[in-house]
Amino acid sequence: MHSLYALRSGFMKSCVLHEDGREQVAGFHMMGDLMGMDAIGSNQHLCDSIALEDSDVCDIPLTDLETLSREIPSLQQHFHRIMSREIAHDYGVMLLLGSMRAEERLAAFLLNLSQRFAARGYSSTEFHLRMTREEIGSYLGLKLETVSRTLSHFQTEGLLAVQNKHLRILKIEALQELVGQHSCRS
Amino acid sequence: MHSLYALRSGFMKSCVLHEDGREQVAGFHMMGDLMGMDAIGSNQHLCDSIALEDSDVCDIPLTDLETLSREIPSLQQHFHRIMSREIAHDYGVMLLLGSMRAEERLAAFLLNLSQRFAARGYSSTEFHLRMTREEIGSYLGLKLETVSRTLSHFQTEGLLAVQNKHLRILKIEALQELVGQHSCRS
DNA sequence: CCTGCAGTTTGACGCAGATCAAATCAGAGG
């Protein structure tokens, strides 16, 4: 606590915990992501971060970061930008959870993964899902059966090819269209 | 843009916009809240903030805040704490949208309002809802009819007294229990 | 190679909440 964590390599999830023991996946993190920004205000992390494959994490003491920020304005700005992006991202997730149907949620999720892999120099159309269907479901506010069914459905429609955890996007435009549409709800 | 906004008095909502024109309420703000923290990273506000009653807003240029932060460590820490709290709050909303049923969502919403009024010196059990049922629904990922029905249901159960937009909480423990329970989903 | 287990797929069924519709209510303006 009172540190931030930079993910240098690997893949992780963060989970929010309920008082009653139930938990929900709040996000997936990959190389370069900064984690733990929820804890600055409360001295206590709301999330557990759990590695989904061998990962390398760098501990950043908050006091060091704040001291350096005062001396290096560009670092300060960068840090603020990162926190802000986290907030903006969360708004996107709220939108997703609050007003999208299962197909749209999954399409948005896959497109987001795709973009993030692309930004890191990996293929944007073919990658490995490191998380289980249940974890995807938890993140998207769906049950694992619904995730599985929706993936199968996308496959029969020819939008993607799924083989266990390996995934290939065949019609990225169709997925984008799905997300843009908002055929119903809210 | 490139300013933050402190709400000095009044009551506002912020809405996230879809590409396709649809919008969702991302949060409600009252006296003392800081708004616009989603825009630091992107140079562009994702949200429109709209006053729900006469409000008084104070513009805080980001560059000023950053300059002052460098000189006054306690201000810097305070700012970081506020951003962090926003992130933590968003995680709470994600939990709510992803894994709670209608009754639990509404109970959580009312309890949150109650706490915030209390923190500002107003009654924690009797207050005016400044937003419409539709806005509540949008925030909670429900339709206005469901919000209305659930409020009615709470009323017949004796948990609260609702008269149009005026609300009185009668059994706060019962509401808290509802939120803690998590009888189903996810 | 066999076994066990966690993860996944698929089907059948039920329900919470969306949708459609209509009646009522409250406040603003004349």
Add this chain to the structure above:
DNA sequence: CCTCTGATTTGATCTGCGTCAAACTGCAGG
């Protein structure tokens, strides 16, 4: 006081997704 309009309530019906159940797959350990 009356009218108009947007907000709210309430009912009836529909449906997407959750729930329950069963079979299948792939991998790790013996």
